[in-house]
Amino acid sequence: MKKSIYLYCSEIASYIGQNKWDYVTPFERLWKKCDTECYKAILERMQDNIESAQNNIKEIEEKKKDIEESLKKKLITENVYNKEKKKLDEECDKKQTVMKKMEENVEEIKLDQKQKLEKVMGKKIIEDIKVNDLGKNNIVISKAIENLDISKEKKKVLIKEAESFVNKTHGTKTEVDAITMFEKKFNVKLDTSQEFHKKYLREISKDSQYDWYICGKLDGVYIGENEKYIVEVKNRTKAFFTTLRDYEKTQIHLYMCMLDINKAKLVEKYKEKIRITDIYENKEYTEDVMKYLGVFISAFENKFLNAFEKKCQYIESSTDDKKVLLKQLYISDIAKMIDKKIEMEEEDCLIDDLD
Known part of the structure; x- marks a missing residue:
């Protein structure tokens, strides 16, 4: 019997290269879920290497003590001592640099978002996020990060992580507020039961060692006598979006595909206002997403899960190197498919113009 793997609709845009900000974390979550034992074994091997x-x-430090003792006993000259100490210092520095990199790589993949922030900023600040309002959180976090003795680049990464964590922490309340405002505005009652939905990906699964599903919980569903639609809530922190983003379009289309409902309403909440955008199912778009997802799953399974050395290489890499690796693994192939589709559409438009 094949193992079942569930892909959340909210993360599929990351798998197919539409989320430019963070496609590494969702990839790692999926790996841990599919291949838990191997992931743990590689992590343990890394821990052994660190030890x-x-x-x-420690051995080098002992050698330094030994030559220092030899100098005191006048068993070696000061010139010999200085040469030996310099050599040992250089060797120690190299090993510490390598060890520090290994520790950072292990922490990067082992710790979740909250744990990473707690390690750098302290538990109290992170716990306070749950009770503070959004504005106060942003001020507290900005000050805390600014005072850290780290590079500007690391501060930028931390700020993004912190903003993401704050938005997720306050997201549930925002969704409830937006749903209430929507129901009042349109005089409807939505199903907000957060029921778990799933859809079996038959075509993708037939040649796979796994059974693949898309799945998710919806913010709201309306089933009326004359119409039915899905409601997806998005919190905006700076302004309403001027266009529908691909990653949100993909998530909503997969929800429509999963429930076999051909209409959705995107509810954006910004401050105390909501804006509604009607989205109708585009079957061609959904088919394209499924093709790209098929490319991802095939590469993930055959080029990564079944390639032990590739997994070791991945876990030993920095975040930037992981991005390069994932682009080589599957993202560049999906990008080529998208470029080819755009080319064909442009050619069709040109032919239509000539006609």
């Missing part, structure tokens, strides 16, 4: 490096550093 080995720590022991090597």
Whole structure:
């Protein structure tokens, strides 16, 4: 019997290259879910390497003490001592650099978003986020990060992580507020039961070692006598969006596909206002998303899950190197498919113009 793998509709845009900000974290979550034992084994191997490096550093420190003792006993000259100490210092620095990189790589993949922030900023600030209002949180976090003794680049990454965490923490309340405002405005009652929905991906699963599903919980569903539609709530922190973003379009189309409902309403909430955009199912768009998802799943399964050395290479890489690896693994192939489709559409338009 094949193992079932569930892909949340909210994360599929990341798998197919539409989320430019963070496609590494969703990829890692999926790996941990599909291949837990191997993931843990590679992580343990990394921990062993870190311990080995720590022991090597201790040995070097002992050697430094030994030559210092030899100098005191006048068993070696000061010139010999200085040369030996310099050599040992250089060796120690190299091993510490390697060890620090390994520790950072392990923490990067092992810790979740909250744990990473707690480690850098402290538990109290992160716990206070749950009770503070959104504006106060942003001020507190900005000040805390600004005072950290880290590079500007790391501060930028931390600020993005913190903003994402704050938005997720306050997201549920925002969704409830937006749903209430929507129901009042249109005099309807939505199903907000957050029922878990899933849809089996038969075509993708038939040649796979897994059974693949798309799944998710919806913010709201309306089933009336004359119409039915899905409601998806998005909180905006700076302004309403001027266009429908691809990653949101994909998520909503997959919800429509999953429930076999051909209409959705995107409810954006900004401050105390909501804006509604009607979205109708575009079957061609959904088919394209499924093709791209098929490319991702095939690469993920055959080029990654079934390739032990590739997994080791991944876990030993920095975030930037992971992005390069994922582009080589599948994102560039999906990008080529999209470019080819755009080319064909442009050619069709040109032919129509000539006619």
